[in-house]
Amino acid sequence: MKRTGVIGLGDMGSGLAKNLIKNGFETTGLDLSADRMAAFVEMGGKAASSIKEVAQNADAVYVMVMNGDQAKAVILGEDGLAANMPEGGVVILTATIKPSEARDIAEGMAGSGIGLIDSPVSGGFPGAQGGTLTMMAAGTDAQLDDYKGVMEAVSKTIHRVGANAGDGQTVKSCLQSLIGSIFSATFEAAALAAKAGVSGEVLFKVFSTSGAGCGVSNTALENIIDRQFEGTGSHIATMHKDLTICLDMARDLGVPMHTASTAMQIFHAGKTKYPNGDNWVCTRVIEEIIGAELHR
Structure with a gap:
């Protein structure tokens, strides 16, 4: 069973976390809001004090932040996911950002040994909380096959829309x-x-x-x-x-x-x-x- 992480525990991210935990995944999470962190721990999640801590305790990390700058900081920062996740892990970018920003992130991750699945979602708050999101997933077939269970835990429908970062966005x-x-x-x-x-x-x-x-x-x-x-x-x-x-x-x-x-x-x-x-x-x-x- 893969270990998972979620960065951004708002209306959407909290739903991702809830359904990962519900499906038996050990889930480490981080949010700037103390109230959201408390709610996450109450549902059975492991609270992290930094992005680095999430990275070191997860094989797959969902990034559900608001914009491209935040996504870049979380993934590409010195203490970010790409530099600190175990080799062979994957970042699942579910935040909605510009396609060009997703491509920039993929370029910045090159050579890190960490994969990127560009997979924004649709379904809103009800879909996130109910685990019925539609995912527009772009990644290699190997990545999408390997992490299928992690993605199915939060979604009802997974569309493979391309192989390259930016295709999902x-x-x-x-x-x-x-x-x-x-x-x-x-x-x-x-x-x-x-x-x-x-x-x-x-x-x-x-x-x-x-x-x-x-x-x-x-x-x-x-x-x-x-x-x-x-x-x-x-x-x-x-x-x-x-x-x-x-x-x-x-x-x-x-x-x-x-x-x-x-x-x-x-x-x-x-x-x-x-x-x-x-x-x-x-x-x-x-x-x-x-x-x-x-x-x-």
Whole structure:
């Protein structure tokens, strides 16, 4: 049984840790938050005091931080994972970062004897906590076969999307352009219904049983009509960052992204007005403009 580690024990990382422990993996973890560390120990994890300590006690380490700079520091730093994990170990990069940053990390790890699986995830807080995430995994067949059990402990579906670092992040960026656009369209439709006097319950029943119904729109609409704009495990800063990555990639490739660009502006407005809110709080910004709210 391989030893595992998790760096970043927030909404997503805590779910990874919980399911690794549930599946019998000895798991060492690290987070800057004392409360998160206490919760991790309570679920059966081994607390580390440094990245180096995680590295020295794990054959596979999940990195679930917020951005590329943090991922580079965790993996490539002097006391980081690449310099301190046992030879033959692997870093599983589940954070969503720029494809170019994932490639930079792989280049920096060259010759370390430590592998890299570039595997951002989808499924959000419920998927992380329930162990049902979708993984977009890029790595060698040998790596993906060897660490299949470690990945299956936290996921329901593992897609092998490429062999090179950055391949996973590229697919995730395309996915987030779609999810962000669906969210934004749902926010606008909810505001339109509110102004027209349609009840939230009616709108949800129709949307969820129509061709437009899907997990993304259904979750968004349920949170809107129940007025749950914080604490749902889908902080607006994450999608705002992901759309930024998507549009940066599109700019570099010369691809027009009209719908995703509009979604970016809606999320930018929501994040500026309600920086502590979750994705659905964007609806409140539109509601304030039109003077109507959608309730169940």
